[in-house]
Amino acid sequence: MLSKLIDRLPAASARKLNLLLLSRSRSEPAAPRTGHINHILPRLIPNRIGLAAGFDPSAQAPAAWQRLGFGFAELGSVTVNAKNSGKAGREWRVGERGLIHSGEFGNPGLTVFAENLKAFRDSDGGSDFCVGANILSPDGRGNEIRMLGQALVDLVDYFTVNASCPNTAMVQTALSGPIREIKALVGPAEGKPVFVKIEPTVRLDVLEAMVESFLLAGATGFVAGSSLSSHSRDLLPGITLPWPVRGGPHPVKFGAFSGPELRDINLAMVATLRRLAPDATIIASGGIYEKSDLEDYLGAGADLFQIHTALARGGREAVERLIYADGEIGTRAQLMQAAE
Template sequence: MLFEKIVRPALYRLGKNDPETVHERTVRVLGRLGTVPPALAALRRYYGTDDPATVFGLRFPNRVGLAAGMDKDGRALAAWPALGFGFVEVGTVTKLAQPGNPRPRLYHLPDSEAVINRMGFNNSGADALAERLATQGKPPVPLGVSIGKSKAAALEDAVGDYQASLRALYPHADYFAVNVSSPNTAGLRALQDRSALTDLLAELQRTSGALAADAGREPTPLLVKVAPDLSDEALGELLEVCDEHGVAGLIATNTTLARDGLAGTDAHLGKEVGGLSGRPLANRAREVVRFVHSHTGGKLPVIGVGGILGAHDARLMLDAGASLVQLYTGFALNGPGLVRTVARGIAAP
């Protein structure tokens, strides 16, 4: 297709192979593409896959979603479904607009089919995303919004910070992902501890219930995104808290601080600070999904993400217990052809 053969190589040339520049240019191009209905229709005919599934009360046209981080501010919402995604997760967004960590902060590890990032929740803020969604509308597939803690907010103020994002975006999201697992915001992973997570989820569920009642509808599903670096004991405690507070599902997993599985000339980049994603994360992500599925008796839906670079990887994730899968690094490295390959490769016969 045109994107893989012409557009994507041109973006890499213009970006001088700087991964973040390529990322920014890609989202910008896709944002413009979203304003051209004939182009969207042509892409949808080629990339689209019909494999419907209903998970935590939402109907998905297929089981392959775009993970948070690719389109933090929702700038290309019309394009992602046309490229074959069955759902889209934007963010991670924070109450306050913030630039994120200093650049360079994104590294491509080609021999390992991996990426290291320390972006630090760079985004324009929850209010800006809410305004864009109110003006431009939602995509024609389920929309998830990943919310996180503003860097400027102290841990003791985290609950109010998350609540502000939830309130601002509540009219627009089909589900919320509570991101307490990014390694790139200092102290954030402490919110996965039992006491902190209990306080956070209790208040977010209370706020969600009140907002839903005011709107005369059912509460929007809340999901929790977990780190792959938790021990089984810590993950078991987290699942108990999620059960106590009616969490609708889990996203497993975020990026890892581990550096296992780096290949070839990538070893020197392994020293860079940040979260590792891609092929080296695949086994651990599936282990976490399998643990959650087993520990909850399959009653808690899981979105599996981490190291999915082909249909076989996605099938293994579903076999481990995931109900849906998300792509990020695989899409960034291989383009939208991967979405088509994965979605059709796991489609029900």
Template sequence: MRGVLFEKLLRPALYRVCANDPETVHERTVRALSLLPAHLPLLRGVYAVDDPATVFGIRFPNRVGLAAGMDKDGRALHAWPALGFGFVEVGTVTRLAQPGNAKPRLFTLAANDAIINRMGFNNAGADALAARLAARGKPAVPLGISIGKSKVVPLADAVEDYRYSLRALYPYADYFAVNVSSPNTPGLRELQDRSALSELLGELQRTSAGLAATPAPLLVKVAPDLTDSALAELLEVCEAHGVAGIIATNTTLSRAGLTGPEAEIGKETGGLSGRPLTGRAREVVRFVHEHTGGKLPIIGVGGVLSGPDARALLDAGASLVQVYTGFALKGPGLVREINRTLAGWR
């Protein structure tokens, strides 16, 4: 019932108040959540589910995480656990503060349960996030930090750009996600190629080993648009450099699956997420699981809009799941539904 109320009443009301601008809705939602500490116990009683799992050495109170992109600068960190999330991934953050791409850059395709974004890693920068975490502390659940390349930094200097963010944020992350797969930063996906990825991961692992006796797990987020051969090559590089896990997947450049009048909106550039990505995300998760013999833990993300969607990702080989588009379209009731569906899964 609460999910229906969000979809049929609250979300339409938010869009009316915000002049049908999805980015304004997003911004006001995160801002409101950042101001809710007095109500957290009440929210937690409604949404939180305790179903612990240990993955890549980290104990998660449940298997459902908030994907990167929702709270890039970590402004509402203490609200997300109260909405049922078992872990939170902030970012993608870059060494340099940057405004992102020109607006409009976020488009809702509600009839297709989808979103197109070309945000372009808009964030306040690694140092600003580190300062916020130092002042306010970490959330009550594991914190992942997604790091990416600053747009103005040439690909030739990408390694040092990533290393700066890793060092600045190292005291606060339970794991790091290396984002080399966003379609919205020019040239970024070239870092998925064997030589470039090998250099990047090698330097990040060496840097991490110098910062802690037990280095924070390093995960790589992959694009759903890779061919099987390209994905297999990427996985070989990841295994060679001791990567702790894979996040599958990022948004897609494909527009397959879009139907109805919203197909016209699909002509907008950017990454597509939501229901059209459900099947492909599952395929990539299954490929990663089978290619690595189940030895490389996977966070499954992409088109999770129901409890069965999440269960299908776990059945395909994922150990954890993340949501973004589903949460934006359906609200926190979806998190509770997924947690209840996955409760006791082994």
């Protein structure tokens, strides 16, 4: 009944109401502790399913994500100063399972984010649950990234910085911003994992350059990938999406798409990254809804999985289904053996 009502609300209002309900719910996790205790993140976690960035940009509800059964949650993106008055931004439903979001990265800024995380850390939860901070400097300023790192290092288990995929022949020049950000973060991170989140791309030269330069700069792994920006919409040939349009004399499509159609691009990216960086940690993100998506990403080389749209569109049942599935799949070696 309530879920039908929520479905009728605009997507952004539905998200706010869902977040409120989830953060107030006191129910025990219905999903099992599947025993995928692993050494990938600094704390032992009970499964490989995490919440992806953008769902909780204020670090409002880490306890709720833990109660829901997630093994980890990536909070943010957070910037030093509040962005878009702290409002998360607009979004639109696409088909049965997709979303387009405005790409505004609205958040309340570092002070509120850190206070919320501190309250979570001061509570007695969090022992078998990892929290990551997805940090962002809108203009790629190393000093902002350093400030975010210093303020959050005692409150989080890992960091992620966002890197756009350059659509240019000058790949190395275009990567200088993210390289500067990674270098600025490595000291303040005090040995905690530093991941780089990579937008969907099919360009091998870009992935090769990213792997080489980001790992050299001090990154420990990748979140691959993210939602697909309207600028990269030709990566989905033959698929027409209802992009929002910014008016004026020269209207432009904007926003970023998340949905099942994203899966194959990001899956190929995970496979390439694993080949190029056999020892790096890879967190898969993009179009994960079913057990078969987990199997495919694990087979391609992912260590952990993140979900965003499956929760936004499918609610807590979707999360619980994926946590059960994660428990059934086992390790990559077991998956490969079963496939033989």
